[in-house]
Amino acid sequence: MTDPAHASETSAQETVARLGLGEKAALTTGADWWHTAARPEAGVPAVRLSDGPHGLRLQDGADGDHLGINGSAPATCFPPAVTLACTWDSELAGRVGDALARECLAHGVHVLLGPGINIKRSPLCGRNFEYFSEDPLLSGVLGTAWVRGLQARGVGASVKHFAANNQETGRMTVSADIDARTLREVYLPAFRRVVTEARPWTVMCAYNRVNGVHASQNPWLLTDVLRGEWGYEGLVVSDWGAVLDRAAALAAGLDLEMPSSSGTGPARVVAAVGSGELDEKDVDRSAVRVVELARKAAAHARPGAAFDPDAHHDLAREVAARGAVLLRNKDGVLPLDPAAVQRIAVVGEFARTPRYQGEGSSRVTPTRLDDALGAITRSAPAAQVSFAPGFPVDTPDGDVAALREEAVRVAAAADVTVLFLGLPPSYESEGFDREHLELPSSQTELLEAVTAVNPRTIVVLANGGVVRLSGWIDLVPAVLEGWLLGQAGGSATADLLFGRANPSGRLAETIPLRLADTPAHLGWPGENGHAAYGEGLFVGYRSYDAREAEVSFPFGHGLSYTTFAYTDLRVSCDGTGFDVTVTVTNTGERAGHEVVQVYTSAPGSRVTRPVRELRGFAAVRLEPGESRPTTVRVARSDLAHFDTAAGAWLVEGLDHRFDVGASSRDIRLTTTVAVEGDPFAPEPGPDSTLAEWFAHPVGGPALAELLRSVQESVPGGLPQEDSPWHRMMAGLRLGQLAGLPIVPVGPDDVRELVEKVRRAARG
Known part of the structure; x- marks a missing residue:
C-alpha cells in the first residue's frame, strides 16, 4: 500500500498508468453522495465535498441530499451572495472565504461547492439569492476574492454553474440560446476572471444546455474555452446528477461525475473504450486530474483544526450591516x-x-x-x-x-x-x-x-x-x-x-x-x-x-447617513490599462463607506455597445471631513468587445468615455481618453458591401482608386458622397458592380480588387 503522505513521490500520471481501465473509470465517478472514490493501495485518498456557498452544509450518513431537504451540521450562515455583493468589497468577500475555509478544515471538508457567479438575467430566477449580480465584472471580482480567501487556507472552491445557468425553470434540460458576443461579454467573463486570476481547484458544470449542447458534454465550453483559451488546469466536476452520457462527458472534458452512479458511469466508460467510441487517453486524462485533486486535498487537510464560532458570527454581522x-x-x-x-x-x-x-x-x-x-x-x-x-x-x-x-x-x-x-x-x-x-x-x-x-x-x-x-x-x-x-x-x-x-x-x-x-x-x-x-x-x-x-432604483444606488463629494478626476494610462483617480470627501458628520464606481463607454463604436458598462470600483471608508484620493484600476482588455468577425477580443481606437459616480444613474465626473486600438479590419470579399469596402484600410483606397479610374466613362459622373444615390449604393455588394450598366467595372476588376486586399493581408 502506498502511503498518501508520500504519494507525491509517484506522479499522478504514473499512478494512473498502473491502474486498469475499470479502476481508472471508477476514479472519475463519485463513491457516494459527497466523496470521490479512493484507491488507498495506490496512494489516492477520497476527497470530501460539501455544499456552500454562504456556509458549510455538511451531511453525513445515508441522509445526504443535494436539495436542502435533510439536516446538516451546525455552521455559520453568512449572508448569501445577494447581500455580500451589495458590499462591493472584495476584501470583505475574501474574509468570508477565509472563514468558510476554517470551518471546512474543522469538519474535514476538502472542497466547498461555491461560489455561484451566474448572471442575474431576470429577477424571477429562483436562485438569484445565490448569485452576485447582473454585472459580470462585479460578480467576477467578488467571486475571485471569495475563492482566493478560501483556497489560501487550503480548501478548494468549485466555481459554479458553468455556464448560463440563469433560470430554474427546466434547469435540467433548457437550452440557453445565446449569440456569441452576448455569451462572451455577459455570461462568461465572471468565470474567466475567477479561473484566470484565482485558479480554483474545481469548476462545476451546469445542468442546462448552452446553444443546444448540455454543459456536461460540451467540448467547446469545457475544453476549447475553459482549457484552451483560459488555460485552466484544475478539475471539472458535474453538478449533482448533471451527467447524461458518461462517455460523452469524459470526451468533452468533464473529469468527475457526482454523485455515485452505482457503477453505471464506469461501466459505460469501459464499454465505450472497448467499442472505440471513447479514447482511453480521455479516461487517463481525467483520472490524473482526480488523483491530483485528491493528493492536494490530503496535503492541505488539518486534522484537529477548529474555528471560533463567535468570531465568525461577528463577521456575519459585519457583512450583513x-x-x-x-x-x-x-x-x-x-x-x-x-x-x-x-x-x-x-x-x-x-x-x-x-x-x-x-x-x-x-x-x-x-x-x-x-x-x-x-x-x-x-x-x-x-x-x-x-x-x-x-x-x-x-x-x-x-x-x-x-x-x-x-x-x-x-x-x-x-x-x-x-x-x-x-x-x-x-x-x-x-x-x-x-x-x-x-x-x-x-x-x-x-x-x-x-x-x-x-x-x-x-x-x-x-x-x-x-x-x-x-x-x-x-x-x-x-x-x-x-x-x-x-x-x-x-x-x-x-x-x-x-x-x-x-x-x-x-x-x-x-x-x-x-x-x-x-x-x-x-x-x-x-x-x-x-x-x-x-x-x-x-x-x-x-x-x-x-x-x-x-x-425604482438604479444599479449601484445606496444611501448613507453621511454624504460624499467627488472632485479632481484624473486618468493616467500605461500599456496595460488606466488608473482612474478621484478625490472623495466625506462631507457629512458620520464616518461611512462610499463605493466609487467607474463606468466606460465607446461613443462612435462600429458595433452595438451599451451606453455605460461597469469597469472598476472601490469601497473607501472615510471619517467626517476626510478627503482621500481613490484610484480604480481599469484594465485595457476590459475596454474590448468580442468581435465576431475576428473571433477575438478587440479594443477600438477611439475616444473612450470614463464616468465616475455613485450609481449608473448618478455620474459625478466624466472625462474622455483617446485609446489606441487593436489592428484589425474584417477582410472584405465580393459579397461585402461597398460600405464595408470603403471602411477597410486597404480595400477602401483601392476601391476609390478603381472608381476614379472609370469616373470619366460614366455619363454625368458617379454620385457624390453626400448624395442619396451614393448612400443607396453603399449597400450594394462589390460583386454587383460588375452587373451595373452605369458603372463600367467588370468581373476581372472585382477579382483583382479582392486579390489585392488578400495579398496585403498576407503581408
Missing part, C-alpha cells in the same frame, strides 16, 4: 435615537422569525440565530417596544384580518413603526422560478393599514430577489433593503436602525418599476426547451440605461 441597502430615507427619519424615550412598534413576523437565507442545496443549519425583535429591544433600553406579527409566514393558517387589526392598534399607539416585510420561503428557492415581483397581498394590505395610522413607518425588507416597490414605497419615509442577512442579520438590522452602523450597501442589481420593464421579460422562461436570450448584451442596467427607462 455592510450589505443592507438604504433605499430611501426621507427627512432623515433614520437613524433612530437609541437613547430616546419613545414608543417603537415592531410589526411583521419576520422580525421574530427571521428570513435569513434561501432554500435548496445552500440551506445552512446556523450555529445561532439573531432575531431583529430581540435586537431592537436590547438596542433601545429607554424605549417601550411593542410587537405584532401582522401576517403569517408562508401559510394560509390563522386569521389574517385579526393579525392586521392587532398590528394597526400597536402601530397607532407608537411614535415610530418598524415594519418587517419580505418574501416567504415558498416564493423563491432552488428548483423553481418566481412568478412575479410582488410581496404577498397580506403584507401590502398590512402596510397600507399601518401607514394610515402611523405615517412614520420604516420598512425593512427580507428577500432573495428584488420585489416591486412602486405602488407602495411613497407611503413610507424609509426603506432598508435587507435582502437575506444570514444568522446575525437581526443584530445587524438593529445596528443600522439605531446608527451603530452606517448603511453602505449599494445595489448589485437594478430594481425595476415593474416586471414588464425587465429586459428578458418577453423571452422568459422560453418555450419548447429553449430560452432565447433575445435581449442580447442589454442585461440589467445596460438595458435600462440604454433605453433611458425609469426604474
Whole structure:
C-alpha cells in the first residue's frame, strides 16, 4: 500500500498508468453522495465535498441530499451572495472565504461547492439569492476574492454553474440560446476572471444546455474555452446528477461525475473504450486530474483544526450591516435615537422569525440565530417596544384580518413603526422560478393599514430577489433593503436602525418599476426547451440605461447617513490599462463607506455597445471631513468587445468615455481618453458591401482608386458622397458592380480588387 503522505513521490500520471481501465473509470465517478472514490493501495485518498456557498452544509450518513431537504451540521450562515455583493468589497468577500475555509478544515471538508457567479438575467430566477449580480465584472471580482480567501487556507472552491445557468425553470434540460458576443461579454467573463486570476481547484458544470449542447458534454465550453483559451488546469466536476452520457462527458472534458452512479458511469466508460467510441487517453486524462485533486486535498487537510464560532458570527454581522441597502430615507427619519424615550412598534413576523437565507442545496443549519425583535429591544433600553406579527409566514393558517387589526392598534399607539416585510420561503428557492415581483397581498394590505395610522413607518425588507416597490414605497419615509442577512442579520438590522452602523450597501442589481420593464421579460422562461436570450448584451442596467427607462432604483444606488463629494478626476494610462483617480470627501458628520464606481463607454463604436458598462470600483471608508484620493484600476482588455468577425477580443481606437459616480444613474465626473486600438479590419470579399469596402484600410483606397479610374466613362459622373444615390449604393455588394450598366467595372476588376486586399493581408 502506498502511503498518501508520500504519494507525491509517484506522479499522478504514473499512478494512473498502473491502474486498469475499470479502476481508472471508477476514479472519475463519485463513491457516494459527497466523496470521490479512493484507491488507498495506490496512494489516492477520497476527497470530501460539501455544499456552500454562504456556509458549510455538511451531511453525513445515508441522509445526504443535494436539495436542502435533510439536516446538516451546525455552521455559520453568512449572508448569501445577494447581500455580500451589495458590499462591493472584495476584501470583505475574501474574509468570508477565509472563514468558510476554517470551518471546512474543522469538519474535514476538502472542497466547498461555491461560489455561484451566474448572471442575474431576470429577477424571477429562483436562485438569484445565490448569485452576485447582473454585472459580470462585479460578480467576477467578488467571486475571485471569495475563492482566493478560501483556497489560501487550503480548501478548494468549485466555481459554479458553468455556464448560463440563469433560470430554474427546466434547469435540467433548457437550452440557453445565446449569440456569441452576448455569451462572451455577459455570461462568461465572471468565470474567466475567477479561473484566470484565482485558479480554483474545481469548476462545476451546469445542468442546462448552452446553444443546444448540455454543459456536461460540451467540448467547446469545457475544453476549447475553459482549457484552451483560459488555460485552466484544475478539475471539472458535474453538478449533482448533471451527467447524461458518461462517455460523452469524459470526451468533452468533464473529469468527475457526482454523485455515485452505482457503477453505471464506469461501466459505460469501459464499454465505450472497448467499442472505440471513447479514447482511453480521455479516461487517463481525467483520472490524473482526480488523483491530483485528491493528493492536494490530503496535503492541505488539518486534522484537529477548529474555528471560533463567535468570531465568525461577528463577521456575519459585519457583512450583513455592510450589505443592507438604504433605499430611501426621507427627512432623515433614520437613524433612530437609541437613547430616546419613545414608543417603537415592531410589526411583521419576520422580525421574530427571521428570513435569513434561501432554500435548496445552500440551506445552512446556523450555529445561532439573531432575531431583529430581540435586537431592537436590547438596542433601545429607554424605549417601550411593542410587537405584532401582522401576517403569517408562508401559510394560509390563522386569521389574517385579526393579525392586521392587532398590528394597526400597536402601530397607532407608537411614535415610530418598524415594519418587517419580505418574501416567504415558498416564493423563491432552488428548483423553481418566481412568478412575479410582488410581496404577498397580506403584507401590502398590512402596510397600507399601518401607514394610515402611523405615517412614520420604516420598512425593512427580507428577500432573495428584488420585489416591486412602486405602488407602495411613497407611503413610507424609509426603506432598508435587507435582502437575506444570514444568522446575525437581526443584530445587524438593529445596528443600522439605531446608527451603530452606517448603511453602505449599494445595489448589485437594478430594481425595476415593474416586471414588464425587465429586459428578458418577453423571452422568459422560453418555450419548447429553449430560452432565447433575445435581449442580447442589454442585461440589467445596460438595458435600462440604454433605453433611458425609469426604474425604482438604479444599479449601484445606496444611501448613507453621511454624504460624499467627488472632485479632481484624473486618468493616467500605461500599456496595460488606466488608473482612474478621484478625490472623495466625506462631507457629512458620520464616518461611512462610499463605493466609487467607474463606468466606460465607446461613443462612435462600429458595433452595438451599451451606453455605460461597469469597469472598476472601490469601497473607501472615510471619517467626517476626510478627503482621500481613490484610484480604480481599469484594465485595457476590459475596454474590448468580442468581435465576431475576428473571433477575438478587440479594443477600438477611439475616444473612450470614463464616468465616475455613485450609481449608473448618478455620474459625478466624466472625462474622455483617446485609446489606441487593436489592428484589425474584417477582410472584405465580393459579397461585402461597398460600405464595408470603403471602411477597410486597404480595400477602401483601392476601391476609390478603381472608381476614379472609370469616373470619366460614366455619363454625368458617379454620385457624390453626400448624395442619396451614393448612400443607396453603399449597400450594394462589390460583386454587383460588375452587373451595373452605369458603372463600367467588370468581373476581372472585382477579382483583382479582392486579390489585392488578400495579398496585403498576407503581408
